Amino acid sequence: MRIVVVGGGIAGLAAAARVRALADEAGARPEIVVIEQANVVGGKLRTGCIAGGPVELGAEAFLTGAGGTPDAWGEGSASQLARRVGLSEALRHPSTARAAIAVGGQLRPVPAGTLVGVPADVSALDGLARPSADGDHDGGRPLVEPGADVAVGQLVRARYGHEVVDRLVDPMLGGVYAGSADELSLAATMPALYARAQTARTLRDAVAAALADGAARRVPGQPIFTTVEGGLSRLVEGVVSLARATVRTGLPVRELGRAGDRWRLTVGATRDPEYLDADAVVLAVPAKPAARLLETVAPKAADALGGLDYASIALVSLALPAGTPLPDLSGFLVPADQGYAVKAATFFSTKWAHLRRPDGTVLVRASLGRYGDTAVLQATDEDLVALVREELADLVGHTLPEPVDTLVARWGGALPQYAPGHLDRVASAREALPVGLALAGAAVDGVGIPVCVTSGEAAAEQVWADLAESRP
Ligand SMILES: Cc1cc2nc3c(=O)[nH]c(=O)nc-3n(C[C@H](O)[C@H](O)[C@H](O)COP(=O)(O)OP(=O)(O)OC[C@H]3O[C@@H](n4cnc5c(N)ncnc54)[C@H](O)[C@@H]3O)c2cc1C
Known part of the structure; x- marks a missing residue:
């Protein structure tokens, strides 16, 4: 057979x-x-080498609790598989450094209490986005008719207004799908919110319930993300x-x-x-x-x-000399309307203790390319590296030294646009x-x-x- x-x-x-x-x-x-x-x-899982050590060319980490039936430790399918292949001892978790969103040339922390950028409480956005005044009213009907599907952007724009989508939801969802919230399915990309949106009558109730569902499934003390050392x-x-x-x-x-x-x-x-x-x-x-x-x-x-359809992206990794200062963040996301080609950056050396190099080399990875906007991906590797250096310098507020090593990974047809x-x-x-x-x-x-x-x-x-x- x-x-x-x-x-x-x-x-x-x-x-x-x-x-x-x-x-x-x-x-x-x-x-x-x-x-x-x-x-x-x-x-999409492939580890490469930069400055003499490992760096992910594609996916970086996975959710511990997601996928399949959780085991006794509340671990989902990828964690279980990692343990089954003998990698329990090699699993590592990210630091507590927060992620930011680049708005108006400033890196502002992602507000707590959001689900892929959709807030449960719009009054807690700390000025990052102005929600519309009264869109999220209880009209006596569920947000989404049971079984029907909508684009994430359509729902959130109607309830919270445009800025919440453009400054929070779109960059967060774009960080995962390299696509636009206005085109991505709520049912396929945010199933937890979709499940609640079919009964809740306001978006704040649906988000709060979906966040509580996630919290109830989590085993206390268990980190949300993990990756494999090496x-x-x-x-x-x-x-x-x-x-x-x-x-x-x-x-x-x-x-x-x-x-x-x-x-x-x-x-x-x-x-x-x-x-x-x-x-x-x-x-x-x-x-x-x-x-x-x-x-x-x-x-x-x-x-x-x-x-x-699929979005294509490029990931540019930079190994910067020891002592290069970076903000104390795990990285940041850049909304599409902020005028940058870089759509996200991860400060690997801050986010993952195991990626800190003994010689102090600082690792950063930037991602470029959005669905429907691939012009930037036509650039040569050299030009992409130069562009990333220039834009990162602008966003972190100081010039970046010449990298000791660089690596460009291109993923044509990388991410499905559901x-x-x-x-x-x-x-x-x-x-x-x-x-x-x-x-x-x-x-x-x-x-x-x-x-x-x-x-x-x-x-x-x-x-x-x-x-x-x-x-x-
Ligand atoms: C840059 C990037 C970063 C990501 N980061 C994360 C992350 O941090 N965490 C996370 O959970 N997810 C992440 N993802 C998503 C996740 O990695 C992918 O969705 C997942 O790995 C896809 O797995 P797959 O097996 O379905 O498809 P793929 O990994 O695409 O594998 C499909 C395989 O089929 C092969 N193939 C295609 N056509 C043929 C053919 N005709 N004959 C034979 N072989 C063929 C391809 O070459 C490919 O190897 C990321 C994705 C990308 C692109």
Whole structure:
């Protein structure tokens, strides 16, 4: 029996590991093959090297409590996976330094008591944004009709006014999705708020309830975020070993078809294709390749997924000489209307104690590129580094010395832009899938690492159940 996972990002690898666990439980020994078009597995999880030490080129950390069913320690799926691969001792948590928002040339702390920038109490914004006077009235109806979806911006603008969206929600949501609050689905990007918005009649009540829901789930004293000392590529390597899978890199899957009652994958170069047959397939790739592969075997699913668009971004890491002063912050976000290309910066050496270098080198990473605005990404690496230095200097209020090392990571098609109705489209795509085929990953279930892990694991469980039925 052969099970193929297409896409070696964290979702695909989690799927492979889960299939292996299920097979072990059943005393079965299927061949599990992960096919990845890039030369390395890990997808958006990739650790690089700057000034002689590790730095994340993609994702930086993950939520401890999110994804799947929390274990006895309240830990979600990504933390559980990290422990399963033996990384418990390597998990690190961020410092207590706060994040800021750059408004009017000043770095102002992100107000407490907000949910991705949406405040429960608009009077506590400390002048960062002026809320509209009376938009959040109780009109006797829920904020969102049950089952309906809206853009985050549409809801928050109507209730709190434009400044709250432009100065708080948009940069916070943009920090995760590199997209605009006016285009991103409330149900897909803020599920906790969405759940409450279907019954609450004011936004302040919905946010307060969603914040309380989150607090109730949290185990006291448990940090919210975690990462792996040495880099998230260690998690990737650990999951590969756990899966005991055949991993084939540098090999795109081009077509998916049927061969009798099995699947047939066409892989490799168009001129010299290779065919690989499988009893079940998990597709853990972004939406466009997923839709292409589904075209003949599940055209309705292909249609439902194919319209999902992505934002491209670049991350510029700077290693600055020891003693470079920076504000005592974990980093900052820059609203789109403030006239900067940099949309966020993370002061790695302040935020993560384990990233402080013995020689005092200071690590900073800036992110550029917003959905629909990719002009800045056309610049050369050298020009991006120069631009980041110039804008960071402006924002922190002093010039920055020549970096001792720099690293530019470009992510084309990095972050899915879930438009309102995304969850319904995913549900109809899944309904249209034939038996023995499952979807996983950020194209369908959400961008966070824990969500991608859970998504991969659920896809594995589904194809395993399909196989148990069709090949008892
Ligand atoms: C710069 C950046 C920073 C982020 N930071 C965080 C963070 O700090 N915390 C967090 O929780 N999340 C973060 N995210 C989001 C998170 O990292 C991703 O959503 C998640 O890793 C996606 O995992 P995935 O397996 O679904 O997809 P991917 O990682 O995209 O993996 C899909 C894989 O499929 C491969 N593939 C595509 N087409 C084919 C094909 N035809 N054949 C074979 N292989 C194919 C791709 O090469 C890729 O490796 C970040 C994302 C980015 C881009």
